[in-house]
Structures are given as C-alpha cells and as structure tokens.
Amino acid sequence: MNLLLITNLFPTHFDPERGIFTLQLARRLQKHCNVTVLCPLPWFPSISLIQNRKWQQYSQVSSQYTIEGIRVYSPKYLLIPKISENIHASLMAKSLSRCIASLHKQHAFDVVNSQWLYPDSVAVDKAIHSLKLPHVATGLGSDINRELYQAGKTQQIMKMLQASTAITVVSSNLKNELIDRKLPADKITVIPNGIDTDKFHLLEKNECRKTLQLEHDIPVILYIGRLSTEKSIKTLISATQKLIKNEYPVKVYLLGDGPLRIELAEQAKSLEIDKNIVFMGKVDHNEIGTWLGATDYLCLPSIMEGCPNVILEALGCGRPVIASRVGAIPDIVTQKSGILFTPEDVSELSCSLEKAINTDWSAEEISRSVEKYSWEHAAEHYYNVFDSAISKKS
Template identity: 35%
Template structure:
C-alpha cells in the first residue's frame, strides 16, 4: 500500500520533538511489508530577516529532509498568528497542492493519511478530492476538544469529518465528541496511540537516578508536557507547596518548554520552592525513560487531553501516574493499580500526590501491562483500516 501522510504536526530539524507520536505511527506503518509512505508536513512561511525569534525558526526548516528513513516535504504556507486561523486550512491546501500532485504522479498513492482534523485534515481532504484519493483523518485531541468551540472553525471540522473516507479517534472520548458533532458512529474507528517499548521500559530506579545525578533517598515526582496553562503545572507546584511540611523530601522535576515558563518561575519563587521544584526545559525524547524510571510518580494535571503519550510512556517504565479525569486518560489508567485520578484543584491534587508517594506499587506489573500496546500493534490496526477505505 502506498500512503501519502499529511500533517503539519511532524518532527523536523528545528523541532525534533514535535508530533513524535505521529512519526512513530507513520514509521511503523512504513516498515510493514509492502508499504511505502511519504510525508508532506507544511510549515508557515516566515521571512528569515524579520527579527522575531519565536517565528524565525520556521525559516530554518529545510524544504525536504529524511528522518528515520522517512522522506518529509515542507511546503510553505502564509501564516498570520491568531488572525488567519479560519483560512489556515485553505492556505495549507493551496501551498501543498503542487508538491502533492507531483508526488502522486511519481508514486501513485492509494490513500492519504491525515493527522489533526483542522487545519491539516481540512487541507488533506481537499487534496484527496483533487487527486481522487480516499482520505482518512485522525483526530488527536485539541482539534476536537478545543476547536469545536470556535464558531468559525466548528463548521470546517464537520465538513472535514463528513467528507473524509474514514476517521480515526485516538480515544473513545474523542469519538463520542465527534458523534456529538453529527458524525456517524460507524464512520469512526478508535485506534489509540502506542508506546516505544524499546525506549520506554522498566529500569532500575537507583541506576536511573545515578545517571541523572538525582538524590537517591528523596521522593521524586516528574511532570512532562508543554508549559501552558492547560497542562496544570501551576496546580502541581501549588500542591507541592501545600505538602512541604508533611513531605519535606519531595522534589518535582518539570520537563518541557512553553509560553507559561515565566509564570511558573514566578510561582516557584513565590512559594519559596527553589530547592524543591526544578524547571528543566526540553529534554531529548530518548532521555525521558530515565526520568520516568527515576521518579516515584509521573503527573499530568491537564484540563483536556486526547490520548496523552506521556502517561503510556511513564506506565511502560513501571511508573504510576497521577492525572486528572479528562479526555482519554481514564481509558489508560483503567485500575487503581496503575495510578490515581484526581480532580483539577490543588486540594485534590495534593491529597492524591501524598497518597501516590506513600502507596506501594507493583512497578513490574504496571510495565508489563503497558508494554503490550506497541507501535507495531497500532500500525497493524491502522493498516487494516486504511485498506478498508481504499
């Protein structure tokens, strides 16, 4: 099967961590016998001479690159932050059409595999109509959880989902929300994300702490995710402050970067937690397994989620998880033996964190269960679904 993957949410030379879960699914699908995949990952056009650091990075992304044997094309589309969002889908489509037509003439694809319903999926469905190819769109989380509340975007979400040949939801929760948009239940297939079982596996906690130069005896919590309000890092920091008398040895390591960094730094200083809370910025994906293994608990206090990979990855390392009861999270933490679900407020988080840090956990069993959902297994399900739409 010859598949054209289309999504802007894909790793690149400048941001190798972006959309790594999509790359994992694409890469493993490409490795299955008889398959060939190529990727179009459009990026915003931004003049290299404009001195705006946040956006200037887009000019550094090559027009074409190869990652893990996957060839990725990066056409440029016009982009005005927070202004042109209703036009992003059409702009992506127009910018990507020439390269899509050329690749289809050369490769003769069987279908288009698109990720993120809007604007990516919208553009992909239009490409499919132009190229006479069926398009399967994968809903990821924010595209449905947040964008369906945007008055101008909601109709384009519905148009995309209704005109796609098929829809993949990474969680049953997302499927339910798409049905509420008027999408037929029979059109939506739930295929959850997998986990890299080579990168995320049970390791000796003492050895992991030694490699990371962390104290052996302290209780350690980690929180991995973008530094944005919806990830709830501020609530976790406040919970650490609430527990500092009862759990004087607890340390929190926050891994990630984002626009909320200054606010979190200020909160750490305000709560006088400089010796307990550490904002580490981005860390290489291959290093995350060590952090999960070194931790007593991994935390994710989001207000919305699709299928958060950091939970699956922590569990695959045998690390219990403290998380909010939102999105697909209850579909991952299906038993109290894997972690704890809390309400999204400081009191509930603090109580849950204290219990998680004092409860005995069977890390071997946690890892064994979570390792069963490999990316190979996911790729096989995706392959079967794509074939059913060709």
C-alpha cells in the same frame, strides 16, 4: 498500498522532537505499505526584523529531507500568525494541492491520512477534492477538544469530517465528542498511541538518579510537557505546597518549556516552595527514559488531553501515574497503575499524591499493563482502517 501521510506534526532537523509520535507511527507503517510524508509548514523569511525563533526555524526546513530513512516533503505556505487563523486551512490547501498532484503522478496514492484536524485535515480535504482519493482524518486531542469549538473553525472541521471516508481518534472520549456532534459511530475508530519499548522499559531507579545526579533519599514527582495553561501546572505546584505542609518533603521536576515558565516560578516562590520545584527546561527525548526511571511518580494535571504518550512511557518504565481524568487517560491508567483526579482540584490532587506515596506499587505489574500499546499494534490498526477506506471508495 501507497499511503500519503500529511501532518505539520513531524520532526525536522531543527526540531527533531516535533511530532515524534507521528514518526514512530510512520516507521511502523512502512512494514505494511509504501509511506510518503508531507509536512506542510508556514513560510517565514529567514532574514527578518521580527525575531521569532519558532517561525524562523520553519523557513530553514528544506522542501525535501530524510529523517530515519523516511523521505519527507515540506511545502511552504504564506501565513500571518493569529490574523490568518480562520483561513489557515485554505492557505495551507493551496500549497498542498500543487505538491500532492505532483507526487500523485509519481506514486499513485491509494489513500491519504491527515493527522490533526485543523488546519491539516481541513486543508487536505480541499487539496485532494479533484483527485477523489479516500481520506482518513485523524483527531489527536486539542484539535477536537478546542479547535472544534472555536468560532470560524467549527463549520470547516465538521464539513471535512462529514466528507472524509473514515475517522480515527486516539481515545474513546474523543470518539464520544464526535458522536455528540452527530457523526456516525461506525465511521470512527479508536486507535491509541503506542510506546517505544526499546526506550521505555523497567530501569533501576538508583542508577538513573546517579546518572542525573539526583538525591536518593527524597520522593521525586515528575512532570513532562509544555508549560502552558491547558496543562494546569499551577494545580500541581499548589498541591505540592499542601504535601510539604503535611510533612512530605517531595521534589518536583518540571521537564519542558513554555509561556508560563516565569509565572510558575513566581508562584513557587510566593508559596515558599521554590527549592522543591525544579525547572529543567526542554530535555532531549532520548533522556526521557532515564528521567522516568529516576522518578517515583509521573504527574499530568492537564485540563485536556488526547492520548498523551508520556503516560504510556511512564507506565512502560514501571512508574505509577497521577493524572487528571481527561482524554484517553482513564482508558489507560488503572487502580494498579496510578490514581486519577478531577482537573484543577488542588485538594484532590494533593490527596492523590499523598495516597500514591503511601501505596506499595509493583513496577513489574505497572509495566505489563501497557504491553498491548505498541506502535506495531497501532500501525496494524491504521492499516486496516486504510484498507477499508480504499474498499469503500472503489
């Protein structure tokens, strides 16, 4: 089987952690089929009066590069940020069409998988229309939770989903959203993300804290992710204040960066808990396992999620998860591996953290709870969906 995998969420040499979960999947899929990766990115001049690090990095990504043995093609397309949002897929499609046609002559693809419904899947649907290739569209989270409900995008996404040969999503919650949109249930397959067990496994807590130079005698709560509105970190900071008032002297480490960093720091200061909230900034993915090993609890208070890998990684390290009841999280976290709460409910989160601190958790049992969530298992599921899609198109 010759597979063409298309997504803008894939690592580059300038941003090696971008879409790292897609790289993990692609590596495992190579055991089942020949994988070619297309990572379309916006074109932005390398020399510009407009200083925007993110967009200027795109211009420095080569049109072809290799990462962990996988050949990646990165066609560029013109995009004006924000202004072009509703025609983003059409602009991407023009660039993809030329690149896909050229690569198809070389590799004779049997099936195309696009990851991220907008703009990627919509663009792919347009780009491969004349090639009549089976198309498996994959929804990952916000592309369904948010993009599907935005004016100007809804119709484009629904038209693409109806035309696709098959659909995969990372949680039953996302599948139900699509079923509510009148898409047939038998067209949608739930395939959760996987966990890299070589990196995320049981580690000795004190050794990890020693490596990171953290205190040994205080409960540590860890958040890993983007500092943005949908992650609802304000809820965690407010809940932390309640914990401290109830004489639980915890330390919260926030790993990641984003547009709310200054605002969140000001919130912590105004609540007089700035010494308990530590902003670590972006941390290399290779260090995440050590951080999870060092923590007592992972907290993910998001308003919306798909299948967050950090949840699987924390559980793999044997650490209990306190998270909002959204996306695939209720499918993964059990009463023996964590506590779920209502999104944006400060009091409920504070009580959940307090309960977690007073619970005797079994790290071994927590780690065993995610043994079935391997990337190898996920790749097998994807392969079966691809194989079925090829049969339907024959």
